[in-house]
Amino acid sequence: MGCCSTRDSKDKSKFDIDPKAEEECMEIENTAMGLPSLISEARDMGLLDLENEKDPKIWDLWTYYLELNENAQWDPVLYEPWLDIKKIDSSKYNSDYPVSNATITFSHQIPLKILLEQLNVPEERMKWDKHFIRFEIVDGKFMNNYVTYRQIGAFGYKGDFLDRRVVAIYKDTVVIIFYAENDELRPPTKDFNRAKSIIGIHVIKVGNGKTVIQLVQQSDLNSALARLVAKLGPKKMKDWCKELVKRINSVHPNSAIQEQTLTV
Secondary structure (H helix, E strand, O other): OOOOHHHHOOOOOHHHOOHHHHHHHHHHHHHHOOOOOHHHHHHHOOOEEHHHOOOHHHHHHHHHHHHHHHHOOOEEEEEEOOEEEEEEOOOOOOOOOOEEEEEEEOOOOOOHHHHHHHHHOHHHHOOOOOOEEEEEEEEEEOOOEEEEEEEEEEOOEEEEEEEEEEEEEEOOEEEEEEEEOOHHHOOOOOOOEEOEEEEEEEEEEEEOOEEEEEEEEEEEOOOHHHHHOHHHHHHHHHHHHHHHHHHHHHHOOOOOOOHHHOOO
């Protein structure tokens, strides 16, 4: 249970927990296990506290995420020991596309630098994400608050996203929050459907010596066909999660999920 067992107390809302106390609590638990602190890793990488972020859209998304986590009635999609996928059919932002909620539990603690590089560094992401055609940083301060441009392709669909991304520390977690940026920084082209990231939340935490990452996403692919098959999106997340796990295992052997557990 450790010193953080009170986090789940019914008598105290998680919103009332002092961020510094939460951070110190995780430091003690990880130190006892001989593990580096997630927050220490984050600060070494130059990440800042989310409370310093001034973008109102980031805070609107984060507040909504906390509400969904607390109150939404998620429908189960798939469960395996390493992966739990759920969904709801819509969000307050968009009623046409489902919101996917996938949680990956690694078997060990993964260095934060490796995980963030595989998700955020264009050269690394392009090595394993099969849907990416192009990925680049076009503006801002990487990786605190910046804008990315990506082109994706699958099953005859070709789309592109222009996203504002923030990577920050929140209590005992590291969060990646992203949403569709205005088109002025990279105008749409005729060869790609300009898609929109409606909700993009990745939450990384460490507990009991294991890294856990939760991915909550909703996207508008700006395609009639995509709208028709949108409800299949949460199920297809398993394929993406498998590729991420395989990549982490290849760059940090013996610290991710064993191949044989990644069932089809």
